[in-house]
Amino acid sequence: MQNTLPVTNENGYFEIRLESIGGMGANLCGKMLGELGALYLSLNASSFSSYGSEKRGSPVKAFVRWCREDMPIRVNSPVVSPHILCIFHEGLMGRLPVLDGVKPDTKIILNTPLSPDEAMQKYGFAKGTLYCIDALKIAMESHSRINMVLLGAIAKASEFVPLDCVKSLCRDTIGKKYPDLIASNLEGVQKGHDLLSRAVISAASAQGTPALHKDRFTWGWDNAPQGGINHRFGSTVSNDLSPSREGYIPLFLQEKCINCGLCDSTCPDMVFQFREGNIDGKPAMINGGLDYFHCKGCLRCVAVCPTGALVKALEKDYPDKPWFVPNKDLLPDSIRYEKTGPNGWITSDSYLDEKRVDGGIT
Ligand code: SF4
Ligand code: SF4
Known part of the structure; x- marks a missing residue:
C-alpha cells in the first residue's frame, strides 16, 4: 500500500x-x-x-x-x-x-x-x-x-x-x-x-x-597562515575538542599517579601537561594534569593508566573542574599557565610553545 x-x-x-x-x-x-x-x-x-x-x-x-x-x-x-x-x-x-x-x-x-x-x-x-x-x-x-x-x-x-x-x-x-x-x-x-x-x-x-x-577569529589576508586554515572546532588551529565529548571525562587522581607517562604517549591530543620537576630529589617529568580544552573524551588514557590515577567520570558531575591541575609541591615555580590565551582560545603551554598550525607542528 x-x-x-x-x-x-x-x-x-x-x-x-x-x-x-x-x-x-x-x-x-x-x-x-x-x-x-x-x-x-x-x-x-x-x-x-x-x-x-x-x-x-x-x-x-x-x-x-x-x-x-x-x-x-x-x-x-x-x-x-x-x-x-x-x-x-x-x-x-x-x-x-x-x-x-x-x-x-x-x-x-x-x-x-x-x-x-x-x-x-x-x-x-x-x-x-x-x-x-x-x-x-x-x-x-x-x-x-x-x-x-x-x-x-x-x-x-x-x-x-x-x-x-x-x-x-x-x-x-x-x-x-x-x-x-x-x-x-x-x-x-x-x-x-x-x-x-x-x-x-x-x-x-x-x-x-x-x-x-x-567570528572570534579574525583571520584575514594579512595574518592567515599560508596554505589556509580550518578554524572550526576540532581543527589544529582552535584545537577545541571539548564539544567532541559525549558526557565522559577522564578524571585525574593525582595522588595515585606514578608519572609513568603512558597516558601522555597514548593521548592523541596532547591533553597531559607534563613539566620538569623532581622526585626524591632527582629531576623528573611530572604529570601536572589535563587541559580539558583539548580532550575529546575517548578515554584511552583511562584504559592504559596502570594505577587507576585516571578514571572515567561524568562530565556533568564536575562543572567546576580546573582546566589544568598543577601540582604545586612537585612543579617548579616557573610554570606558566594561562586559562585563556591571547585570543581567548589557546589554553595550553603545549599549544603556545609548539605553534600547532596547518596540520603539523612547526
Ligand atoms: S580521554 Fe582521550 S583525549 Fe582525553 S585525555 Fe584521555 S586519551 Fe586524551
Ligand atoms: S598513566 Fe596514570 S600513572 Fe602513568 S602518568 Fe598517566 S596518570 Fe600517571
Whole structure:
C-alpha cells in the first residue's frame, strides 16, 4: 500500500538533516531513517552522510529524503531546509551553523538536558518548533545508544511515523549483529519517543542568538597562515575538542599517579601537561594534569593508566573542574599557565610553545 506524507517541499520531498559529531551514530541513524522510509513506511527514500576525516569528534551531517513510492528521487544534494533537524550534540550550538536553513515549519530536536524554554533562552532560536530530549541521560539509564533515543524522538516529532515501525527497524538492524542489545535499545527508542518535550518558538526568543565562535577569529589576508586554515572546532588551529565529548571525562587522581607517562604517549591530543620537576630529589617529568580544552573524551588514557590515577567520570558531575591541575609541591615555580590565551582560545603551554598550525607542528 502506497503511503503519503503529510507535508513536503515544492519538489515533493520530506527532508531530514542530522547534525552531529563522529562517534554518536548519526551516520547509522541516517541510514536507518532511509530504510525506515523505504522498507517500513512504503515510501521512496534516500540517505547519505557528509563528513571529513573519519575521526571521533569531527562534524558529521546526515541527510534523508522521503517521497511518494512512485516518485523518483532525482535530488542528491545536501538537505538545506529540513522539515526535521536533529542536533545530536549541544556543543555544536554556536560553534557551527547547524541552524542554517531552518524555516517556520522546521521541527528542531536538540539533545540537551535543558527544557525547551531554557534552551530558547540560552540559544535564541528564531524560527520553527523546538523539541528537547536528554538523550545522553536516557542512553546511560537504559544502556542504549544515543542515536536510538533520537530515532524515537524523531518519530514522535514527525507526528506520522509509527513508533512500532521504528522498533521493528531497530530490532532488525541491531538484532543482526547484537541480539543481546535489542531490549536496551528498544527501551531507548521508547523513552526518546515518550520524553520529548516541545515548545513553539516565538519571535521574542530570537533575542540573544549566539554568535558563531568562528567570528572570534579574525583571520584575514594579512595574518592567515599560508596554505589556509580550518578554524572550526576540532581543527589544529582552535584545537577545541571539548564539544567532541559525549558526557565522559577522564578524571585525574593525582595522588595515585606514578608519572609513568603512558597516558601522555597514548593521548592523541596532547591533553597531559607534563613539566620538569623532581622526585626524591632527582629531576623528573611530572604529570601536572589535563587541559580539558583539548580532550575529546575517548578515554584511552583511562584504559592504559596502570594505577587507576585516571578514571572515567561524568562530565556533568564536575562543572567546576580546573582546566589544568598543577601540582604545586612537585612543579617548579616557573610554570606558566594561562586559562585563556591571547585570543581567548589557546589554553595550553603545549599549544603556545609548539605553534600547532596547518596540520603539523612547526
Ligand atoms: S580521554 Fe584521555 S586519551 Fe582521550 S583525549 Fe582525553 S585525555 Fe586524551
Ligand atoms: S598513566 Fe596514570 S600513572 Fe602513568 S602518568 Fe598517566 S596518570 Fe600517571
